[in-house]
Amino acid sequence: MMRDFIRNRLLPKVLKPARYLGTELNSIHKDWDRVDLKVVFAFPDVYEIGMSHLGLRILYHVVNKRPDTLMERVFAPWVDMEELLRQQNIPLFALESYKPVKEFDIVAFTLQYEMSFTNILNMLDLAGIPVRAGDRDESYPLVIAGGPCAYNPEPLADFIDAFVIGEGEEVFYEVLDVVKTAKQEKLSRTGLLERLAQVQGVYVPRFYDVDYKDDAAIAGIRPNNPNAPAKVTKRLVRNIDEADFPTSPIVPYLEVVHNRIMLEVLRGCSRGCRFCQAGMIYRPVREKSPETLLRQAEELVANTGYDEISLSSLSTADYSCVEETLKKLLDIYSGHGVNVSLPSLRADAFSIELAKEVQRVRRPTLTFAPEAGTQRLRDVINKGVTEEDLLAATGAAFKEGWTAVKLYFMIGLPTETEEDLRGIAELAGKVVALGQRELGAKAGRLKVTVSASSFVPKAHTPFQWEPQNDIDTLKEKQRFLAGLLKNRKIKFNWHDAELSFLEAVFSRGNRKVGRVLEAAWRRGCKFDSWNEQFSYDKWMAAFADVRLTPEAFACRRFGVEEVLPWDHIDAGVGKKFLAKEYEAALKGATTLDCRFDRCTGCGVCPNLGVDLDIKGREACGPV
């Protein structure tokens, strides 16, 4: 049997064999022959990263709940396992049944990060599935993809049969129905895709023609099939309070990135940071009620045995009932050795209050994200945090006994000048001085970590038109900052500029960059976000192979009138709103949060017929 062979002959040879077991608690092993439709969820990175992904937990539950469908999992095998699989000619297999991925009806990739795209091609190849969608007929699984990177699907257009745009819970059911009927009717691949194209939120790239002005600029995108809509509109769950939320998730044996209960408290964020894609594509804000959260928490603790509940969302401190919910959860669970934690905090006094609550069980690391060094630039990016806020919050934290804080910044933001970079160092210096003053005798333990990532323009954001700094400029800025941050109390981290550069190429690329992807993969690129695997030289050679200039995608200012590669994808938030925000940014004008002020007209609510869903404004008082 394949399972025995893999377990006895391969697993003893690999690093972290528990990645490939598939027998974790709460994993679902359905009878293969009694299910009409088989789906494998494919995560293009290692197990530890994939298993920390909330979307996988949700979809796994949703699909396996149906009696007629099953979902199994596959992750990118680490290079040692891949080598053994290729050596032994074993095709990529799904974890639950150890069946070859090729035997499933649907392979569903999630696109969380551009720099895992090469792993998608590699996994298809390992599975014995042609990497190009055009080379696959009905005998191969349908290859679909969703997730945040699907909002600019074009770089993957040649490899994926259909994309699902938006939140998966509901639309996935419809996709399953369509594929199931098509299978029963023995429909051709084209016939199936024509039906799928009619499901709202599904984008079938082969039904669209792209005309180019030059390599990097597009003249137009038009459907070439009557079943394909001119614009594909995202899907979302109207009421997340009533939506299915898995309370019996798989509990990995291995230490994974988020090895805890992830209790989603709300979806979306409307603070409106102008670089942030998540803040645009997950609108509007929809909250769960405290009662729902308490019930789900209870079931989750009972079914998993985890010792930590993390209240997760894009900005949990903004949850209108956060205080009340946190207090109740702590009252119930802190006596049982179960921690409650908040992954994201804002730089304000309220957050410190929350952090104090949380440390009833354990003291979390405090992270603040001022993003930019001066008020001018913070206004440009619409980060509603002032220096006073930050100093008040860090000061309060030091008073409460925290000795280490982390500060997140971004470099290369639009309109950035030397003064803004100096501002980062000055702000960090002020935090250090404050810490030394407040901590007194404990000042020896003071540590301020400054992280600088590089700005990457993303589709469907006000900064989608903005160029990224070229690599040399980014590196120069990093060096400049490193020079200014020479303080023994400060630890300075920065992101690899080459990686951010490629990220920008794919976040703003059109279909042509798919050729680079394939060339890079053929040259051996995979696990690009893993330092030890990343090879910039191979990537540059790949660009040369296909005669494309990466700078044309990453470092070019797109015209506001220009047709963008993702213009046929409707994220609900209108292009006019984004353009208006872009203009406001350049003027340094800020825009308020529609949760706390009036509607700012992003368009998503009227476009999709949804509403903000805020649970506790009255109950909890205005924030």
Add this chain to the structure above:
Amino acid sequence: MARYRLEICKGEEVRFISHLDFMKAFERALRRAKIPVAFSEGFNPHPKIAFASALPVGVTSACELVDLELQEELPAAEVKQRLEKALPPGIKVNAVNRCHDKQPALMAVINRSEYLVRVQAIPDAVIHYQLLQEAIKSFLGKDALVVEKKTKKGLRERDIRKGVYSLRGWLEGNDIMLEMVLQTGTEGNVRPEDVLSGLISLGLPLDKDFARVHRTRLFSV
């Protein structure tokens, strides 16, 4: 506070789990079973659970010993019953005993383990009974036997002979079976794979990478 000593199995399904992750899995099962484990005092309270000895990745066991402290007195049978329902596939509980509060910690007393190892000859090599017995005899006849051990600091040479108290071997079809009693614990710990390395160095062509190791007994002398 009440102390209990448990004997649990680490089966096939979980043999590739590291010791740390095995302990975590057990701890989570206790929480699912709603068994009120006691916590240490202090800033970072941790549950009072102590394993006698660490099992390396890939090794199964019939007899892991665990000490537990509970916040309240519960009948041992109830602890066993509740835990049985909550354990994941591959982890089983053989016995639960209430023990004296003054009983010394497991870690301090356990110093020997018995293992059963199933291994094959490397491809294209044959190991017959005679060859096996000769290798074992020469192994036991030595005063010292130095093997390379993987440690956190890389490969190290170490004499393992003193930590091998008994070694027996026989054949079962194509498989070579070895039974051994080895030193266990922080001092002079010997792993079954060290014994295989030793036998290999004495000319026995064993395919060490694919050995199946099972711990059959933990004890103190």
